[in-house]
Amino acid sequence: MREHAFTVTLAEPWGEGIVTYEKGAEIDLDVRLESVHEGILVSGTADAEYVGVCGRCLIDIARPVEVEFQELFAYPGEEETDFEVQDDHVDLETLVRDAAVLSLPFQPVCQPDCPGLDPKTGERLAVNTETEQVAPIDPRWSALQQITDQDGAEESRAAEKEES
Template identity: 40%
Template sequence: MTMQKTPPPLDPKAPLVADARTMSRAPGTTKEWSADVPLTENLGLDMIAIPAGEVLSLRLRLTSVSEGILVTGTVSAPVRGECGRCLTAIEDTLEVDVTELYAFEGSTTAETTDEDEVMRLRDDLIDLEPLVRDALVFAMPNTPLCRPDCPGLCPDCGTPWDELPDDHGHEIVDPRWAQLKKLL
């Protein structure tokens, strides 16, 4: 038999903790929750990330349902990176819709699901950090592009195609014929 590790208590004043202690558990009760939270460390992938110091903007609605609190809304943040084709710097805003059920302690949902299947309220506090982190990182493209039709780099000289004239090209001479070219 494996013992489940009890997570540490949540701080109700932490920036990514929503307090549902004042909400009624009657289904349909809603509460608007907004926060602008500065990011303390980079969040993202190698080619695109939300840099430390940028502000995450959360605009959420907490709705009491029979089994817990349903969190819906949007999370947005500025992202920076480089194009996967031409290596041009990218600056954009990533906006992600989120929906997550946080099960009440002792609810049927909490009792019949594994720890990692459904998020759970802890002392009627909602830890939004995993939801926000996962939503933003999973929405980031593996290969970010400066624009969908980016032509990339010239394979011979490495210059971005956008910076080259339309007639740009490189003469490819078979090395076996190179000595003959010198005779001309």
């Protein structure tokens, strides 16, 4: 068993979505290599930072990510696998890239409760706090608004009677 820790600089960007690992980004790897009967078992973690834009309000974001991975690199001729030992070496690039890219968020946000953009003005709702934000009512449910307005009016009349 051997353990290694090293840093790799990306020669090309990884990822295709609204967040990626940029070209030149550094990935810190902690890897453990274990000899087993079928081949070499590789396990470890990769620490990196992805960059992109918030999926709701479109501001730039950068977040750290830690990815765990584990894969068996089989000896040549043992069995058909995607990962094989080549001349007593294992190539970790595909393994680490697949694990890192799959860990990227599908809908990244700048904060968990990011309200996004105002549909009318296009301004960020998190910044524009001058006006009270009222959620638009779906036209299919607008008839129910009349019922809640009536209930609210009845409650306020009942409260006025109690005060008198």
